[in-house]
């Protein structure tokens with residue numbers, strides 16, 4: 302744990318600082334990543350309560366968020382998007398905001414459209430939506446997306462449909478320091494490869510004992526985490542926190 306002003310970072314590497322602002326399954330997940338070289342920030346997922354979580358921090362942290370990476374359209378990963386867009390409008394943001402998500406996430410497209418339609422010319426900043434298939438570079442940050450194993454309800458009328466969902470690998474700096482965030486996923490063989498040799502891995506561990514094909518158990522998450530140099534299990538079920 303490394304403190305800088307009023308924030309206690311959960312992890313500090315050579316190039317990145319990472320703070321899990323909040324993470325509980327079915328509630329909200331939001332993770333702030335700061336690039337030490339240029340002080341620019343990325344938000345990974347944007348659940349409900351994002352303004353509550355950002356406001357106590359020094360304002361340059363949220364003013365420097367240039368990109369929001371969203372793993373999938375479930376409400377606990379993007380339910381705060383409308384609020385954050387509104388907050389940036391309220392404080393007079395003028396710099397471009399990029400939103401990165403997998404292809405065809407109807408929830409995210411819909412929220413951005415609604416926000417633009419509702420506030421039109423009074424939005425002073427550009428909102429760019431990028432649907433990532435593999436790799437992007439934004440502000441000296443390499444962003445890679447990988448398909449995960451997740452599912453949702455009521456997509457195409459089926460309760461068991463898989464949905465567009467990814468995990469992210471961020472790398473920066475001369476030595477390519479690497480952070481991996483699994484998003485929501487069940488276990489699949491390749492997940493281990495993505496996590497291997499990461500400097501820091503944020504791994505979902507939704508279930509205490511139960512195994513499921515679309516979420517990891519804490520035991521599975523711990524086993525995967527051992528392949529990274531350091532790791533943190535997030536996205537636990539709220540009852541496990543008590």
Ligand SMILES: [Zn+2]
Nearest residue numbers: 326327377485
């Ligand atoms: Zn979730």
Ligand SMILES: [Zn+2]
Nearest residue numbers: 373375451485
């Ligand atoms: Zn989910």
